Amino acid sequence: MNRTITLAKKEINSYFNSPLGYLVASVFLVASGWLFMQGFFISGQATMRGFFALMPAILIFILPAVTMSSWAEEKRSGTAEVLLTLPLENIQVVLGKFLAAFVFLVKLLFFTFMIPLMLGSLSEPDWGLIFAGYLGTLFLGAAYIAIGLWVSSVTKNQITAFLLSLVVIFLFYIVGSSFVLDTAPSIIAIVGKNISLATHFNSILRGVISLKDLVYYFSVVIFFLFLNTQAIKERKWK
Amino acid sequence: MIKVEHLTKKYGDFIALRDVSFELKEGEVVGLLGPNGAGKTTLLRILVSFLKPSAGEVEIEGMDVNNPLMDQKIKSKIGYLPEQAPLYEDMLVVEYLGFIGRMQGISEEEIDGKVKEVIKKCALSEKKNAEISTLSKGYRQRVGIAQALIHNPRIIILDEPTTGLDPKQRIEIRDLIKEIGKDRTIILSSHILSEVRSTCSRVIIINRGKIVADGVPEDLEKEGKANTLIKIEVRGESQSLEEKLQSLDGVIGVKFEGKKIDIEVLKETDIRAEVARTVVESGAGLLALEKQETSLEDIFINLTDQGNE
Numbered sequence: 001m002n003r004t005i006t007l008a009k010k011e012i013n014s015y016f017n018s019p020l021g022y023l024v025a026s027v028f029l030v031a032s033g034w035l036f037m038q039g040f041f042i043s044g045q046a047t048m049r050g051f052f053a054l055m056p057a058i059l060i061f062i063l064p065a066v067t068m069s070s071w072a073e074e075k076r077s078g079t080a081e082v083l084l085t086l087p088l089e090n091i092q093v094v095l096g097k098f099l100a101a102f103v104f105l106v107k108l109l110f111f112t113f114m115i116p117l118m119l120g121s122l123s124e125p126d127w128g129l130i131f132a133g134y135l136g137t138l139f140l141g142a143a144y145i146a147i148g149l150w151v152s153s154v155t156k157n158q159i160t161a162f163l164l165s166l167v168v169i170f171l172f173y174i175v176g177s178s179f180v181l182d183t184a185p186s187i188i189a190i191v192g193k194n195i196s197l198a199t200h201f202n203s204i205l206r207g208v209i210s211l212k213d214l215v216y217y218f219s220v221v222i223f224f225l226f227l228n229t230q231a232i233k234e235r236k237w238k
Numbered sequence: 239m240i241k242v243e244h245l246t247k248k249y250g251d252f253i254a255l256r257d258v259s260f261e262l263k264e265g266e267v268v269g270l271l272g273p274n275g276a277g278k279t280t281l282l283r284i285l286v287s288f289l290k291p292s293a294g295e296v297e298i299e300g301m302d303v304n305n306p307l308m309d310q311k312i313k314s315k316i317g318y319l320p321e322q323a324p325l326y327e328d329m330l331v332v333e334y335l336g337f338i339g340r341m342q343g344i345s346e347e348e349i350d351g352k353v354k355e356v357i358k359k360c361a362l363s364e365k366k367n368a369e370i371s372t373l374s375k376g377y378r379q380r381v382g383i384a385q386a387l388i389h390n391p392r393i394i395i396l397d398e399p400t401t402g403l404d405p406k407q408r409i410e411i412r413d414l415i416k417e418i419g420k421d422r423t424i425i426l427s428s429h430i431l432s433e434v435r436s437t438c439s440r441v442i443i444i445n446r447g448k449i450v451a452d453g454v455p456e457d458l459e460k461e462g463k464a465n466t467l468i469k470i471e472v473r474g475e476s477q478s479l480e481e482k483l484q485s486l487d488g489v490i491g492v493k494f495e496g497k498k499i500d501i502e503v504l505k506e507t508d509i510r511a512e513v514a515r516t517v518v519e520s521g522a523g524l525l526a527l528e529k530q531e532t533s534l535e536d537i538f539i540n541l542t543d544q545g546n547e
Contacts, residue, residue: 006340010326017328078324082385085286086341087314235289 007096064165067148136204245294269434317386376407473523
């Protein structure tokens with residue numbers, strides 16, 4: 001466990017050793033803040049619903065940028081060979097990388113604290129809903145990260161990893177959209193609705209944190225971390 | 239200490255290693271020699287548990303690499319430098335060594351001391367606070383070796399530690415390997431023969447996934463080539479010289495190239511004195527005479543060519 005945390009710390013530091021980490025954080029904060037504030041004064045409501053509704057779309061670009069290098073770069077540069085011959089299990093390495101990206105997401109969300117602070121000073125927002133929104137975003141983000149890490153583990157190039165993660169996450173998201181649900185045959189629509197990242201996120205946003213949604217996000221994360229571990233075990237890139 | 243038995247590794251249809259067996263004793267410094275693509279890296283990767291063998295057995299200090307329960311224990315016994323010394327470019331040298339040390343299970347109290355120790359041993363003091371991306375190839379290689387030494391493993395495995403270095407850096411790394419090899423088992427791979435000869439007490443030559451020779455460099459040189467070559471140079475010409483040389487005891491063949499003559503002689507026979515006398519008596523006039531020793535180089539080329547024909 002110690003080694004997993006040592007690895008996670010090193011990974012987090014490496015996000016901030018390069019301009020990329022700061023760039024990603026800035027883009028996230030500026031884009032989410034700006035897009036939210038645009039609608040905020042028009043609606044005139046002290047709610048963060050609009051902010052959280054932006055998260056699935058914004059994080060689709062942000063989190064793949066965080067995870068793209070995780071494995072692809074290790075494989076390209078050969079450092080994976082050092083990392084994977086250190087005395088720890090493959091799963092520990094995968095968890096360390098997941099933990100690092102997740103902590104990065106927590107930091108990103110922490111820096112949006114100005115918004116609830118502002119709402120609190122303006123009026124009496126529903127704190128429960130805001131809490132649910134943050135929680136939902138963390139779950140959604142964890143799923144994005146797990147998918148992004150897996151894609152990175154099966155590619156050797158960061159740009160490919162970025163674009164492919166974006167596509168995979170988008171597909172996972174879109175299967176629950178009304179466009180798909182209305183046009184697809186009913187069985188596919190039911191499956192789509194249940195495996196979609198969007199369906200479960202929206203229900204959390206409404207303030208309902210159900211066991212079903214939690215189980216869903218945990219399953220997605222575990223499933224992709226498992227695929228990631230398998231990909232690493234096979235050492236296919238050599 | 240290391241026991242390899244009937245090891246085979248396949249990648250799809252391609253057989254990278256076939257039926258490789260050898261045993262290493264504690265304290266040996268072994269050079270793994272072979273042309274590019276011979277299977278050296280594959281073999282080393284199996285020894286460090288990076289790759290799993292397709293068949294055969296590998297034991298590291300009595301532990302089977304095929305046993306997943308032993309995996310971490312085996313890994314912690316070994317220090318490994320992969321080919322090209324891959325490092326995290328964005329880290330400082332001390333940071334990187336600290337990271338690897340902690341991952342190897344060194345405690346927080348001990349880590350600074352251990353990092354200092356390997357920095358000193360690998361002569362990295364000058365660059366310890368430099369970012370790895372700014373280091374020269376020689377320094378990178380030293381960081382890679384320092385990283386392999388940090389947890390004080392009994393076995394060190396170095397994949398082409400001197401490839402890509404300039405001659406001065408190569409000598410420095412070679413000295414460093416000699417130094418750390420005093421109290422450890424080392425396996426290093428190389429395709430540079432002089433290097434293996436100067437650092438290793440034993441050489442394993444591998445070609446197309448097979449071991450073609452295994453032994454002490456000097457012994458290999460002695461028994462390597464079947465025949466010895468005596469090269470002479472004469473001033474004039476003499477019709478009967480070829481016949482006279484041919485009739486000497488132990489001579490297998492004589493080849494004339496103008497005034498230079500190559501005489502192939504059975505191994506372990508030294509007939510230089512007889513050759514000299516014959517030439518002088520024939521009146522051709524002896525200008526030079528030299529016995530060509532079989533070098534590790536010849537054996538290497540000989541052995542690796544055979545497989546390719």
